[in-house]
Amino acid sequence: MKLQDRSAPPSRRVWAFIGCILLAWPLLGSSENSILTIIAAFIRLSETGMADQSKIASSVSMALLTTLYRSIYGTVGATIVSLVLFRKINREKWFYRCVTILSKCWCLLLFPFGSVIGIYLLIVFGRRKREFHPRPEDPSPSGLPDSHPPSFNTHNENDDGI
Numbered sequence: 001m002k003l004q005d006r007s008a009p010p011s012r013r014v015w016a017f018i019g020c021i022l023l024a025w026p027l028l029g030s031s032e033n034s035i036l037t038i039i040a041a042f043i044r045l046s047e048t049g050m051a052d053q054s055k056i057a058s059s060v061s062m063a064l065l066t067t068l069y070r071s072i073y074g075t076v077g078a079t080i081v082s083l084v085l086f087r088k089i090n091r092e093k094w095f096y097r098c099v100t101i102l103s104k105c106w107c108l109l110l111f112p113f114g115s116v117i118g119i120y121l122l123i124v125f126g127r128r129k130r131e132f133h134p135r136p137e138d139p140s141p142s143g144l145p146d147s148h149p150p151s152f153n154t155h156n157e158n159d160d161g162i
Contacts, residue, residue, distance in 0.1 A: 007092060008089070008090045008091070008092055012089045012090050013090060013092070015080060015083075015084050015089055015090065016081070016084050016089065016090040016092070016095045018077075018080060019077050019078075019079075019080030019081035019083075019084055019099075020077070020081065020095070020098045020099065020102065021077070022073050022074060022076050022077025022080060023074055023077030023078055023080075023081060023099065023102045023106075024074075024077070024102055025070055025073040025074055025077065026067075026070040026071055026073065026074035026106075026110060026114070027074075027102070027105050027106070027109060027110070028070075034063040034064065034066060034067045035063075037059055037060075037062060037063035037066075038059065038060055038063050040059065041055070041056045041059035041060060042056070044056075071110075071113065074106070074110075074114075074117070075117065078117050078120075078121060081095075081099050081121065082121070082124065085124060085125065085128065088131075091131050091132055092132070093132055093133065095132070096125060096129070096132035096133070099121055099125055100121075100122060100125055100126075102121075103117075103118040103119075103121040103122045103125070104118065104122070105118070106118030106121070107119060107122070
């Protein structure tokens with residue numbers, strides 16, 4: 001049996017790729033970078049013993065702005081992959097796998113905001129899984145799978161029972 005060809009033309013594959021890249025963007029060091037920047041600011045505070053509020057505020061605000069920008073990119077990515085899904089632009093397996101893996105990462109690493117988006121994507125992609133993993137095409141002309149031989153009717157309609 002032959003599987004249906006689910007490859008998308010390059011013009012449609014681009015949107016799925018862009019959506020996946022933007023969806024992955026917040027996961028590429030945003031949390032660690034923000035946490036490390038804030039920790040470094042407070043380490044400087046503990047070493048000097050004096051609080052320079054402007055330096056600490058600038059460090060914390062830079063960390064939070066970085067997180068905000070990455071979250072916006074990720075939300076745009078979630079919107080793009082949703083549009084690709086609902087408009088049936090791409091049904092390749094790599095797209096399904098990429099979005100489901102990234103959605104799970106959003107749920108685990110970007111709590112609580114990321115959990116909302118991650119769970120949403122897991123639900124909508126999970127409900128449409130068959131569109132990405134189709135059943136094999138049926139090549140037999142009778143419409144029956146090759147593993148089931150056609151049944152033969154032993155009763156002839158023209159037979160008078162003799």
